[in-house]
Amino acid sequence: MTDPRYPIGKFSFEDSPNQAQRDEWLNDIATLPQKLREAVAGLSEEQLDTPYREGGWTLRQVVHHVADSHMNSYIRFRLALTEDAPTIKPYNEAAWAELVDAYTLDIETSLVLLGTLHKRWVTLLRSLSSSDLARTFTHPESGREASLERNLALYSWHGRHHTAHITSLRERNGW
Numbered sequence: 001m002t003d004p005r006y007p008i009g010k011f012s013f014e015d016s017p018n019q020a021q022r023d024e025w026l027n028d029i030a031t032l033p034q035k036l037r038e039a040v041a042g043l044s045e046e047q048l049d050t051p052y053r054e055g056g057w058t059l060r061q062v063v064h065h066v067a068d069s070h071m072n073s074y075i076r077f078r079l080a081l082t083e084d085a086p087t088i089k090p091y092n093e094a095a096w097a098e099l100v101d102a103y104t105l106d107i108e109t110s111l112v113l114l115g116t117l118h119k120r121w122v123t124l125l126r127s128l129s130s131s132d133l134a135r136t137f138t139h140p141e142s143g144r145e146a147s148l149e150r151n152l153a154l155y156s157w158h159g160r161h162h163t164a165h166i167t168s169l170r171e172r173n174g175w
Helices: 019-040 059-082 091-098 100-104 107-125 148-173
Strands: 136-138 145-147
Touching: 019 059, 019 107, 019 148, 059 091, 059 100, 059 107, 059 136, 059 148, 091 100, 145 148
Parallel strands: none
Antiparallel strands: 136 145
16 A cells, blocks of 8 residues: 555655656646646535544645645745845744644635646746756755755645645545
């Protein structure tokens, strides 16, 4: 059985990806809002409040987490494009998932937010050159510089990863 924490496997990044791979990552980000919407279509409130695994977030929290995370990533891209290797502000995603909006709010709010956010993000991403994608930011917790190219790959994976949390639970439970 697949580890329910990583239904599509853990993130990995190989340096020097080709243009076809970058295009695939961009497409994943462009199509995420619709794929996430399809993944949760028809779920009841009770189903949305079901954890995707024992000890994991509910499907509702997963949807709101994706919006939170992708908003942060979009800002990080913009910072890296307009500043010289900025140090970004991390956030405690587990604590954010425990805030009242993340476990009570209707998911439509975050689905609409993701659609709008990704429209802007994809417009920006499509304009980036190889030298833009080589720009970096520093994460203060690890002290490591991360390129925008790596983060393009990461957020391609991130959206697919969390969508698979939902679709895997639906499959396991026959929803």
